[in-house]
Amino acid sequence: MKASGLPDSQGLYDPALEHDNCGVGFICHIKNQASHEIVRQGLQILVNMDHRGAVGADPLAGDGAGIIMQIPHELLSEECAKLGFKLPAPGEYAVGQVFLPRDEAARNACLKAFDAVVPSEGQELLGWRDVPVDNSCLGESVKPAEPVMRQVFIKKGAAIADEAAFERKLYVIRKRVHHAVWDSVADGSHANFYMPSLSSRTIVYKGMVLSGNLAVYYQDLRDPRCKSALALAHQRFSTNTFPSWELAQPFRYLCHNGEINTVRGNINWMAARKATMSSAILGEDLDKLWPLIGDGASDSATFDNALELLVAGGYSLSHAMMMMIPEAWDSNPLMDADRRAFYEYHAALMEPWDGPAAVCFTDGRQIGATLDRNGLRPARYVVTDDDFVIMGSEVGVLPIPERKIVKKWRLQPGKMFLIDLIEGRIIDDAELKAGLAKSKPYQKWLNETQIKVEDLPPENPAMAPDHDTMLDAQQAFGYTQEDLKHFIKPMTLTGQDPIGSMGRDTPIAVLSDRPKMLFDYFSQNFAQVTNPPIDPIREELVMSLVSLIGPRPNLLAPDDAGSKKRLEVRSPILGNLDLEKIRHIENHVDRAFKTATLSMCYPADQGATGMEAALEKLFAKAEEVVRDGFNIIILSDRCLDADHIAIPSLLATAGVHHHLIRTGMRTSVGLVVETGEARRVHDFCLLGGYGAEAINPYLALDTITDMADELDDISVEDAHKRYIKAISKGMLKVFSKMGISTFQSYCGAQIFDAIGLNAEFIERFFTKTASKVGGIGIHQVAEETVRRHREAYGDNPLLAKHLEVGGELAWRQRGETHAWTPETISLLQHAVRKGDRETYRKYEAAMNAHDKQFKNLRGLFKLKGTGKPVPLDEVEPIDKICKRFATGAMSFGSISWEAHTTMAIAMNRLGGKSNTGEGGEEAVRFKPMENGDSMRSAIKQVASGRFGVTAEYLVNADDIQIKMAQGAKPGEGGQLPGHKVDEWIARVRHSTPGVGLISPPPHHDIYSIEDLAQLIHDLKNVNPKARISVKLVSEVGVGTVAAGVSKAHADHVTISGFDGGTGASPLTSTQHAGSPWEIGLAETHQTLVLNKLRGRIAVQVDGGLRTARDVVVGALLGADEFGVATGALIAAGCLMMRKCHLNTCPVGIATQNPELRKLFPGEPAHVVNFFTFLSEEMRKLMAELGFRTVNEMIGRSDCIEMNDAIDHWKTNGLDFSRLLHRPNVGAEVAVYNTETQDHGLEHALDNGLIVEAKNAIENGTPVKISVELINVNRTFGAMLSGRVAMKYGKAGLPEDTIYIDAVGTAGQSLGAWLSPGITIDLKGDANDYVGKGLSGGRIVIRPTDDSPLIAEDNIIVGNTCLYGATLGEAFIRGVAGERFAVRNSGAKTVVEGVGDHGCEYMTGGIVVVLGHTGRNFAAGMSGGVAYVLDEAGDFETRCNLAQVDLEPIAAEEEKMEAEAQGGDLEGHGRVNVEHDMTRYDAQRLKNLIEKHLHYTGSARARMILKNWDAMLPKFVKVMPVDYRRALQEMQAKNNAAEHVGVNTSVGD
């Protein structure tokens, strides 16, 4: 099923890949007093969150908005009476909101279905009402899809016991009608049939209208008789512009802001339960409900479907929500025992629906909200003195006078908030969950039923065989020397997933001549834009590897708890001992489990053709053993030998998994895989992702045993443990890239794209996995396996003693094909150094040669052109072409100064663009050099670490690139090891020399598409002249993300191939994440054109562009611009040593070693030659193909065809028809970048500020400005700051030159990149991202004078404040949300309480917290200090001590010292005090609190200062260990220097 209004799947566009995010909010009256005002205010919330939605090409067509409320009985009963039927009392009837087809025949079919179903379910159909609508407010693109709007009224049947039973019956009716309609019409005319709601309590009005027009369209909503005590409203931001009415929210129970990352697995698991599910309450009605989930709808709709089932099955709404979105319980020591037992018990019932989520839900009687375990969506609420509760994605969405507000708070990670309108009270998280947790003896049930493998009695683990036998097995399973050298051995030694550098330049599996593992045909998905990746190390507390093996309990029998035993393992990777325990479990734990070991091997004499039959036999056997009562299956390939071939374990696992899902038996049995094949992290991820609940890699373990003497002093047992630990950590990283935090929800979630596998094969064994270009099937997969087997047991002398060389990670003569070879590199370097075109042409010929080996998909293309060549001199000149080139984002730090500036100078000479990378840029580079060259990088990158991202940096950009992902390691952060951070680099990055730096995996201000829109808006404000670019990595679905990015007003988007370069990245990522750019670019172009969004945005492609032909193919597939990184780097001297991560680059590029830097051979002229030669070749090719300009070429995929001449056993199945598809659109639709985005900057209040501050900006004359703010005033102060930075650089203006007095609720990003000399003094409160990138200004936020709130008990600013701040001050009187001061590198701030993850990744600055802190404080904090007031003495339990020490504040000593120095300290003391972080803590702290009092009038500050001697001991200093070491080293150095009369300052 696909939602209506979306186009059919075509080319690479697939409607199933659409995403949406949004703004959400509700208002309710706690005492259930219904009024029309509530409805009106609900709608007002929408209007005030308009900026969280999006508008596509059609200005009147929003992405959808809607409202759910109580049934307006008064309105409906009067209107129905007019229609001639009478409604019974409230509760005695239901109303259904129905979207009906415009086609009359189809509509009648729908009506008939109601006529048939309603009576047969024992209810009475009272009548129909046409819903009055005014469609003049609809966009032209929306009108054709507008349904006919009607309401159906159903009277409760006599046999219905109560309201809950009625609701259940209505659910059954809705499903039955739905099935009847959809089953009866196959031609698609049903497409407009949908029931937004059918309930006796609630009703949903929604549609494809702008949020402000909802009440214009639905006239009911304006009717004063339309009353409700609650109104829950939703504003959608989708990644497309297609008018799908039913995907507007709310759904029947909920609104969802976020993304369910695991939805594919969740759908599968729901389907898999069919055989084991029964319900006492639903009885036989349950059978009428299948299929339970409307596959193909949005993730939110799917979630709603599941929630609805649970509620119908007897769970309360809040109970069901806790099952679906559990808190992080597994590694949370702070959780109380009952609650933990509740979650652990329910973990076996249902896998989490994992992903960022703020879910607001209601059944008409209760209304509430819950947040995902990591708190990745904002949700703020206020309670008023007249019993209203208003909750929303933002605060300030309704104009409530501050004096009426009695509570301001936020939803915290994993927490729930519920208002029971019947009971007339708010039920907070603690009460709510304690009630549920204690309602059943969950711990007792667990004690009786939850069996842990570690507690089972020991068995005899299998012993490793002799070396030669093992070697044969390794070869049969495709082991290479690289597996041992680069994976197994390092993992065993270090317990870490290994790191490598430079990108992948080998062919994808289907293009490789070598037999590849089936694993190699899959690439990992990762989160970009629509949801954030997680940091599995610093935010380990949300991660869990717990796996439950074996039969799952009946989901709909909440009370038959203790009857089913469940088997738990701490990690899905099993050692040999654990496996034997499971194999022999039959005799233990009351014989609850019975394990069948099924062989994945079949007789070798059956060869490749025998595999298919062997699989079918395996499936039948699996089904048979389940019927025979076995409830654990071990799929094993231990019987592999010369006479037996092993089916690829992934094929067998996924095949059995899907077979059992299809037969509804999957949840009756656990699936364990015992395989010699799995050895790399990726392998385990795939096995888990396709259904294995646990995996035993016996051969990898045997291999470790065999190399025991090479493993230093590690015992074999420890070695096995370390390897398993490394795999486990690697797996967590892979989950986290997708934003998934638990193995349970990852298991079976299929978070992979297939590349090079045909549709039939995928559908049969890997059902619903995306595979876009066809490829091989079962026969070729079998052939590859058989070839390996034959080689392993044959006589090949090279394999007699050795494994295959591999050659994937490093080039080898007998290894895998690489693009960069000794030949191509030396030809290119010799050409550019000699300035020799002839040699360059040889380089291109060698690089493009595809006659013997295929290197990439485009190698199989034939460029046929337009058929009309043009004369070369008519083709546009080189300088025009060069403007379209950019080099890659490589930071100063990851590469040397010499290399970095060479790139910049070269690109500036060419008129192209170089990219700073994530590491700031020294101001000296912003001024032209004496010889006219310029070292300024035109593209300034903004990555998750925000290193050196200051106002000055941003205003010196032509393009500002937001790096969402990097081809070599999408979904991962970076890490610059301490030894690479010298003083120079530390200065540019605003950090401390010698202290390692971490870039978080996500941008902490981008967890969803509307967040990205906000960041784009922020950056555009600082530098309105710069293009804002978003860098994405190719994967299936990147096109829809790009469409969303275009709607979020990005001016430019980059699509990177998976083969991009890197300075350091886990090999798992470089090898296995992302897809070739050909696929991602084509999908992006097609989707943008289809959405009519292409003209607004420039599309750049990068990742492995190496020749003119590559660039031309890029243009033909839809790119305006081209990034060439590795090629340019090689022109400058890179030799692909792949040692960037070791600082030993022998050509002085990826190193900071001064000796090695001297060896840098590159000159700007070399890089200029490269691009010049490339452009020259490009012009020749363009002339041949018949194009005069690049613009003419863009998107002309019809000029490419598959090269028929290529006849190869593996590539023959490839099908590029979808890749080369051209959307059928009219001539008026732009197919390349033709226009600019409308950023709406003219609405910014800053325009006024700039006028008022004219004198200050021009002459430095102080000025004071007063303004009022509401939440729609976003990014306040940023544009002004940009102006100041432009004129005054980093130094800005003198303190308080521009003083802004503000009142009200500030929108997001208040004071972003605020420049020195600007002070914002706000009375009121603020939303997320206050002081983002603060660059020296001061922000003061305090409650209004008339607010009755106790400031330190109430929230005043949102999440992620001071993210990436580099300088300045912020005084906040009140509590801040999650991730306060994340990645702060220099700001000083005082706040009165913070949420979870405070000071995360901080590298500098000072944070003072005068109140409660959340969990995981100081995670990844490597610099700066924090002082936390720990009155309860329990701060340690909430602080992440991995990188910091907690210290008391040494008052006595300080005091003495202060006295000894006397007035000296007072006089110019402040500077000293704040610069030497190793001393003067008490004085520094006191100074800051005094300032806090001065600026905010804080009662808390006053109290502390008044009782200073008593309070001081309660402060804890959080001191990063590395930072202290680095400071002490510097101090020692300075002391030595002082002795010889040199004075340098310490710290920053």
Next chain:
Amino acid sequence: MGKPTGFLEFDRHDRAYAPIKERVEHYKEFVIPLKDDELKTQGSRCMDCGIPYCHNGCPVMNIIPEFNDLTYHGDMKAALEVLHSTNNFPEFTGRICPAPCEASCTLNIDDHPVTIKTIECAIIDRGWAEGWVKPRIPKTHTDKTVAIIGAGPAGMACAQQLARAGHRVTLFEKNTHAGGLLRYGIPDFKLDKSIIDRRLGQMQTEGVDFRPNTCIGVDVSVAKLMEDFDAIVLSGGAEKPRDLPIPGRELNGVHFALEFLTQQNRRNGNETFAETDILAAGKNVLVIGGGDTGSDCVGTSVRQGAVSVTQIEILPKPPTKENKLTTWPNWPQKLRTSSSHEEGCTRDWNVVTKAFVGDANGNLKAAKCMRVEWKPDDKGQFQMSEIAGSEFEIPCERAFLAMGFVHPVHEGLVNDLGVAKDGRGNVAADTENYQTSNPKVFAAGDMRRGQSLVVWAIREGRQAARAVDEFLMGSTELPR
């Protein structure tokens, strides 16, 4: 792998030679091996490059980073396995290869390549010393018969590979012993002949049937050969030397270099020879040709007791240091000074020999030479011209022509077989199949590619063996 910072910590340190005074007194090898710990340190300098240019630079594709690392870690036995997996005779290349691998070593961009050749030689020498080198006798035989004609390095490598694949291999050699130029061209002080003999012993056990003193076309007819064997491999080398047809060529004392070198090798090996002695003792020697053969003539002449040795070359003097930016990782043109040059020799460049001058008895007494210069023509090709008035004479009683080889000897075998030749007079065959115009006849080594290095001969022998195996069996597991 290796030691990541090894190259930063340790300098290149290579094998030394015995003092000149001592070494010129005999014909024995004079290279002093590194000690074990020195060897490890040198192995640790390998950076385990992402692209190991050495591995590409090496014609037999030695997997150099791997054996460097194993040497660093002291596992010489495993290192030997790696080495033998690509190279049948590392003890030859470890001694006499000019080591293109070291030229292409990444550390050579700064003139300090890893001592790859030294490490290679140490590994195999250790292997022989420890008894790790054993015959690899195939478990089964195919009963296919292969004749290999010419027992130089190409023929030997080809024979060994095919014997190990289970074929019945007969290796024909026209000389008294197998080894080709290894035995008869390269002086003993560079390669001791016992080193070849022990390898031949291994091959014998592996099933190679040696037929020395057998000249095809003379001792065995081509027709018989074609009848008796399923496949034939021509590996007879490129033995036709480039002559210098100038006045006085016929004088006594003017010889091809190989005549001189071969005779000394036979003398050392206690072989008899029919020709009169060619000796440099007490003579002024002129070596014409600046290559390795010329250098061998220098060293041999010195050992025989020449009064003086002069080596001239028609080409210009190459630069002492190449421009790495435009040559590396390729084999650069540069001035190379061999151990023989160090032993005493005058070198001159841009010299053309115009005539030999004899005394009344027809004995050589001098060579008439001229200076030349090289200038690019309008196509950029360098053209030589003689400098008028630059004539000069070099007094000499012995002149050795070391100007390379033009192609294989055509008379006899090649012509009798009737196989096609390429434009340069070599036996035509490509490097995929090594097959000549006669499908069952294959060609490898100098016979196919013209004069080249021993290491190229080994490569071609191995690859031809694979082609032959595939030809005979339909498929092959022998490596390329």
